[in-house]
Amino acid sequence: MGGSDTEVNDNTTNVLVEGAAWNMINIRKTAHAQNLPSEASYRFSRGVHPAMAERGVRRCLEAIQAWGNGTVAPGLVDNYPLPAKTPVVEITPADVTRWLGISVPAAKIADLLKRLEFSVTVNGETIRAVCPDHRLDIGEGITGKADLIEEVARVYGYDNIPEARLADVLPPQKGNPTLEKEERLRDLLVALGLQETINYRWTTPEKEGRLNDPGAKTDLSSYIRMANPLSYDRTFLRHSVLASVLDVAEHNSRLRNRLAFFEIGPIFLPSDANAGLPDELRRLGLVLSGTREPAGWQSADTEPMDFFDLKGVIDGMVHGLRLPDVRFEPTEHPTFHPGKCARVLVSGKQIGVFGELHPRVRESYDWPSTFKAAVLGAEFDLDLLLTLIPPLYQTENLPTFPPVLEDLALVVDETIPADKVEALIRQTGGKLLAGVRLFDVFRSEALGAGKKSLAYSLTYQAPDRTLKDDEVKSLRNKIIKRLDMELGAKLRA
Secondary structure, eight states: OOOOOTTOOOOOOOOOOOOOOOOOOHHHHHHHHHHHOHHHHHHTOOOOOTHHHHHHHHHHHHHHHHHSSSOOOOOOOOOSOOOOOOEEEEEEHHHHHHHSSOOHHHHHHHHHTTTTEEEEETTTTEEEEEEHHHHHHOOHHHHHHHHHHHHHHHHOGGGGGGOOOSSSSOOOOOOHEEEEEEEEHHHHHHHHEEOOOOOOOOHHHHHHHHTTTTTSSGGGGGSOSSSOSSSGGGGGOOOOOHHHHHHHHHHHTTTOOEEEEEEEEEEEEOOOSSTTEEEEEEEEEEEEBBSSSSOBBTTTTOOOOOOHOOOOOOOOHHHTTTTTEEEEEOOTTEEEEEEEEEEEEEEEEEEEEEEEEEEEHHSSSSTTOOOOSSSEEEEEHHHHHHHHHHHHOOOOOOOOOOOOOEEEEEEEEETTTTHHHHHHHHHHHHEEEEEEEEEEEEEEGGTTTTTTEEEEEEEEOOSSSOOOOHHHHHHHHHHHHHHHHHOOEOOOO
């Protein structure tokens, strides 16, 4: 190695041999920054004791003398301004007994360590071990003591250490309510037919920008940039979990005709009040698309999923978590199709928004030409959702008296939402109205312009008696009268 003036050739008579050791941190940083890996950088970046430099020079001189018939000049110049500190560790048999549960005499411990080239002296019950220069993994203080006892166990033999039961009181078992609620949510979503995805927390603003205004220039200042990104696709911390799940759906749309995914994970937003660290907020993302059921010999259902399939999944999720006072309200969001978007309210607090992707947003993703189904998505504030899950909830005994079932078809204005009608029915029916379910929505010119028919299945039931016809008739008339007064609802002929 070297230039023509310094290389070794047939006329070379004098050779200066140099051995050096380098700082492992500097070598690692330089090799990474210059992208110039070598055998030397690989070794030195992992740590080489400086004493090896002199040992290597002497071994090289020995080889030159033996193979090249050379004469070695006396003396060795050593420029070593910062000698490495040799760890010295002291242990006792009591330490070994306490940490390993075995009784080993001091002389035996010293013999085990000498086999590993430690310089050992024994003074009564104290074993003093000086580490050899090739053992850079041995620390000092309490860490060095643990390292040394580990070496004793390794040479003594793990198979020779007898099994022993725990001889102390078990620590109290404390639950993690947040984690338990999160796992309960995962189990619910899997039971509802979704698969969990796990994505990188890194993304690009361009990818996430497709959710709001595809093609628009993204403000990079609102994103947290990584100091040492692996690639440009992994440069910024994400703002949306829904965007990550959509990426998974986009890739899998070429492989399957039914997509049902969810992800639970954090997003990262800039914060001035968190000592320079970003706010890490938990989110839940859902994506549905494709056929309602997987193709199989039992079913040939190829109907695509729509807005109400996603609403059904969310409804099953919130009721499975026993969330109180759940309502769905129409809303608008730049990600979702106008008129096919809703928000979820729990006790008056918005926990999420869902709907069918806006056509412009859908076109910004690379779907295969044969994939024509609507793409449905949702994103929830998981931190808020988990806090709203009640720790306890009431259950009721199975009814022992038979119910009275009847259907009620009402004609109302198109602008009146069905949940408002249902809420009024439940409020008027009181405790004797055990259930209300909307089972049909009908529109026709015969109903009149701007009108629709809502058909509800009502269940009347008392916990302590069988209801009589007069009671049910009175309650039914009361419901119809109030709906007429407050909403202008009429019985459908």
